[in-house]
Amino acid sequence: MVHKNKILNFIINSTFEAILDQIDEIHPVDFLEALAEFEEDPIIVLSKLPDEYVGLLLDYAEDDEKFKLLSLFSEKRKGQIVSEMSSDELVDLLGSLDEEDKNAIINNMNVDDVEEVKELLSYDPESAGGIMATEFIAIKESYTVNETIEYLRTMAPDSETPYYIYVVDGFDVLKGVVPLREIIVSDPDTLIKDIMIEKIISAPVDMDQEEVSNIFEKYGFMAIPVTDHKGVILGIVTVDDVIEIMKEEYTEDMFRLAGLDEEEKISGSVSSAIKSRLPWLLVNLVTAILAAATVSLFENTIAQIVALATFMPIVAGMGGNAGTQTLTMIIRGIALGELSYENQKEILQKEISIGLINGLCLGLVVAMLGYFWVGSFAFGFVIGLAMFLNLIVATVSGYYVPVILKKIGIDPALASAVFVTTVTDVLGFFFFLGLATIMITSLI
Amino acid sequence: MVHKNKILNFIINSTFEAILDQIDEIHPVDFLEALAEFEEDPIIVLSKLPDEYVGLLLDYAEDDEKFKLLSLFSEKRKGQIVSEMSSDELVDLLGSLDEEDKNAIINNMNVDDVEEVKELLSYDPESAGGIMATEFIAIKESYTVNETIEYLRTMAPDSETPYYIYVVDGFDVLKGVVPLREIIVSDPDTLIKDIMIEKIISAPVDMDQEEVSNIFEKYGFMAIPVTDHKGVILGIVTVDDVIEIMKEEYTEDMFRLAGLDEEEKISGSVSSAIKSRLPWLLVNLVTAILAAATVSLFENTIAQIVALATFMPIVAGMGGNAGTQTLTMIIRGIALGELSYENQKEILQKEISIGLINGLCLGLVVAMLGYFWVGSFAFGFVIGLAMFLNLIVATVSGYYVPVILKKIGIDPALASAVFVTTVTDVLGFFFFLGLATIMITSLI
The missing domain is CATH 1.25.60.10 (MgtE N-terminal domain-like)
Structure with a gap:
């Protein structure tokens, strides 16, 4: 400007x-x-x-x-x-x-x-x-408004929040907060303890920064105090830090989902990009080999009905897409604190219902496609049923993989996508080629 | 709490x-x-x-x-x-x-x-x-500190920012800003115009909300004034609104990348989730059919060498993963304004280099895998070369797809993933099965 x-x-x-x-x-x-x-x-x-x-x-x-x-x-x-x-x-x-x-x-x-x-x-x-920053203004509850103004004038304490004044007891235990504006509009002799807000929301010192940022978002605060387990105020977190955190956490989630190191910069060097991406591609290679191994179990069947090879990308691709949809919903829900102990069962049931309905729709479409393309009713049945089963697998694994990773302390964004696509690839091929093997006599 | x-x-x-x-x-x-x-x-x-x-x-x-x-x-x-x-x-x-x-x-x-x-x-x-909100405190620059305090006490004006007081002239043109704290620590007879900050950053009333949120992020403000083209203050935007906007824009990008409607809620109904997801799965089905059609061109080749079917998931899967990596990097770069006219050529070159190097590494690994698994040197050569070519395709399309979508006015997050995986699937199968067809005599 x-x-x-x-x-x-x-x-x-x-x-x-x-x-x-x-x-x-x-x-x-x-x-x-x-x-x-x-x-x-x-x-x-x-x-x-x-x-x-x-x-x-x-x-x-x-x-x-x-x-x-x-x-x-x-x-x-x-x-x-x-x-x-x-x-x-x-x-x-x-x-x-x-x-x-x-x-x-x-x-x-x-x-x-x-x-x-x-x-x-x-x-x-x-x-x-x-x-947190340690620059905050703390006064005793026995102060009057006038004493508080005097304190602010003479001591001019450094503060990251020039709009909240925290009130503490003799042991620095947080008792309340007074917005600066109250100080201006109140009578000079008013006691701080009579105008302070007592029920204040604070963050325990060991709370994860993502949870801290969720509190800001929920309540619309400008700053929140950080306390130890005794309630002693240690510092404050201000909203500008939270904006930084939101940006970081979001980039991290998005990059991890795509198999990128969160530190990779668009204008970084080629060598740092290779370090960020190649290891992840190698991990994916292992999972692709699992899918390939599943296919190889059924080489005899494919040799007899080559059209199976043609339809393989459809089963695996659609399963992967549906799994990614559920997965992304769950990961965002975890990040925003919208997936809780109380609603998790309900959300799993919802995802299963979605898998059933989408599976039914896509299963029918793909069954018709198979029937008209290959000209065999049995082929349509096999691909349609495999698609239906794989979409249910996709939503169930899209739900469970991030939830379990979260529970065992691994960032769900980091590894969920690779697990879910492995499951949908392996089981998708297994259903499709397995059913074809069972029904081989009707298919040839 | x-x-x-x-x-x-x-x-x-x-x-x-x-x-x-x-x-x-x-x-x-x-x-x-x-x-x-x-x-x-x-x-x-x-x-x-x-x-x-x-x-x-x-x-x-x-x-x-x-x-x-x-x-x-x-x-x-x-x-x-x-x-x-x-x-x-x-x-x-x-x-x-x-x-x-x-x-x-x-x-x-x-x-x-x-x-x-x-x-x-x-x-x-x-x-x-x-x-913006229209609740803000505006005073004249001729006020003294004491008059300002009196005004705040007696009028108790509603305000979304209880920590900034805006200073205007007789035509409501914004002249400066005084932090509330200055009012408390200054001598009561001080003129507002002597303590106000004059160079203030304001948002024109028609500025896009994403740009407004970038100003907040850049400067760490709690609120900024909104002005018309004459500089008259019309309202203020506060940081809590900006946090809402950031959250919305993030969720939108992430959901669109995964093929979810940005309005879908984790606790929403099954029918709204189906409406959000099924159309997208059907779009993906069309692209999966394109990949299947590519495979069907080579059914004769597959019938002769069934191991090709086993390796199909590896070529397609790795291409998709590498494409998603580049794509995510570019989409995030576009959203954060880090991809500019000046550096775009450099970034494309970088992505091509990454494709070459990762393609070389993975091509070699997969070639060895093919050689040992199938026991044919020619088979290793075919799968390795196909992998190499597909990884270059992945980074190039991962760059161009979002850049072109952006240029023609479509949100890159919305449609990039489906285009890139279509390209890597179709070309991946084409390279792999096409090379196998050319070299069929060495492979059998």
């Missing part, structure tokens, strides 16, 4: 005071975009910025850009800049580095910050603790 | 005063969940709630639930309840109704609201204007 050249020219040609006065008009994202197109040494511009703003730039930079940017500064300034970063972004930065680079940064930080960061690094990066 | 029975029992057994006092402790989402499981007439509970809270319930209810809930009330209360709803949710409700139901509701509304709602209904539902 802002002209890119203007931003950098303004920084280069202004005094530190003028920059300080105007810098909050430049969104860090716009600055980073301008800097990416800057053809001279970036330190010419960066060295003129206040630490606080450089900290913001690092907060907004992509994870793999953060360290590159930071590396441009002297050892001494690195520590100052890092102390201005949001704790959650700093942890993302440190988490992406090797031990040596990480320690170099930690050594430049002050002792309190180091302790906090080490604690944050100890949580699973994909849990509530791993994505 | 809150026990469901408790919520409704509390409402049923309490006086209106007690309910009014406690109701803001019950999140509308939790209330709706409790109500969904309530086995008696819902009006028993609903009639005891204040209009404002019922308005909130309608705001949070799913689009198809809003009208059902509203219908439970008398004509007179409907008007009162509707006037308490957020404008964006009210527009979603009205947009989902037929003319008669819509007019019945509009007739119960007051004149000012009707005009506003009619204007909102005039925007494309998938544009910034179609998703």
Whole structure:
């Protein structure tokens, strides 16, 4: 929105005071975009910025850009800049580095910050603790509105949520929340405990990030507090983190379903793409060999009725498609938390009904096709019945495979497709060629 | 989080005063969940709630639930309840109704609201204007901080963003924004124009919702203002709307890729699921018939070498998998705006290289497999070469199919998979069985 050249020219040609006065008009994202197109040494511009703003730039930079940017500064300034970063972004930065680079940064930080960061690094990066920031505003319930305003004015605490104020007891146990707006419209002598909302939804520190993002989506919150098992508030997760997570989790699901490594980038190198895709193709090769082995059991039958070979792609293809439909529905349902213990039986029954009805329809169509193509009623019966059976197998395995994988702790998106198509291929061929073998005398 | 029975029992057994006092402790989402499981007439509970809270319930209810809930009330209360709803949710409700139901509701509304709602209904539902709400706080730049606080206290204006205050001139042209926190920490006599941020990013009223959601993602905003071509502020879009949009767009892509209607719900009826899935299976049947027809061209060859039938699933399956990998990468790249005019040639070249290398690796593995399984060097050569060729076809069609669909205005997620697997099936069988036919004398 802002002209890119203007931003950098303004920084280069202004005094530190003028920059300080105007810098909050430049969104860090716009600055980073301008800097990416800057053809001279970036330190010419960066060295003129206040630490606080450089900290913001690092907060907004992509994870793999953060360290590159930071590396441009002297050892001494690195520590100052890092102390201005949001704790959650700093942890993302440190988490992406090797031990040596990480320690170099930690050594430049002050002792309190180091302790906090080490604690944050100890949580699973994909849990509530791993994505939370520790910058939040907490006050005691005995405060008045006026005392709260005084506290905000004089202490100017750093916060990722400038719109919720959390209320805690003497042990930092979360007691309630007060929207900032209540502070403004309430009488100055009102006690915080009289205006706070008490029933608040918080995320346990070890909750999976996908579940955290489901809470945001369900309730439409801007931020939620993260607590330990005693109810002590440890940090907050804000909605902008959740948007990042949604994008990541979605790409991950989609890529895994297709047999791609979730880290593969469209503009990445050929070698990284081969590393992402070849292993998965080899896994699929094993399952294709299983299907081939099933076919090979019936080579005698095929030798007698070659039309069976012609119809093989139809049985296997349709089974695979129907299985993928159910599978995708179930995987999305698991991701969105819509498949629960209470409704799982009902959903399995529904999928079986769908398999029965779609199987009946497609079975009839394919039976007619077989009858007219090959000119044999028995052939139509065999292909139609095989199709019917395979569509039921498709919906049942499309349901059970992701549900079982989830239960044993494997991401259903990762391996479901390969299992389901193996089942539909192997059983599809088995039904089709097996029935043909049984009925061989009517078919020849 | 809150026990469901408790919520409704509390409402049923309490006086209106007690309910009014406690109701803001019950999140509308939790209330709706409790109500969904309530086995008696819902009006028993609903009639005891204040209009404002019922308005909130309608705001949070799913689009198809809003009208059902509203219908439970008398004509007179409907008007009162509707006037308490957020404008964006009210527009979603009205947009989902037929003319008669819509007019019945509009007739119960007051004149000012009707005009506003009619204007909102005039925007494309998938544009910034179609998703914005008109509840925002706007003040003049000549206000002081103290005057602003007085305004917030006495007028208590409705707002979807209780954390940004927009600053406008005499013609409602947007001039800046002041975060609510600045109001609290600034001296009461400070002029708003001295603390406001002037360079603000806003969405033109006709901007597509996907672009609006990209702005949120890029900048991490909580809300952005929507303006007309003169810069007049018309409304705001908040981040919770954007999360809804992201979820919808994701589910749509994923479902379309799998051949599911994007409206299908995991807990929907069997008949709606059949309507979503069967047409797609029939489309796939047509393509499976194409593959079968290709095979039937070579029935003579298969009759002479039945092992060809055994290896058919391997050629087709691997081609389909490799095609899906490329396809998914390209579709995601298109959705995220990562595939551009500048890099498309480079990405095509990359995909071809991947096809060549993966084709070479898998071709060799499969050639050896064929050699050892069938015991014929020529057979290994035929299956290996067919696999190599089909993997190149897979990456090339995986690239071109979505790119061409996009160019002619069809959602690539919708039809890409069926086209790509048709190409890999038909050409895979053609290469494999065609090569076998040419080399038939070496194979027997």
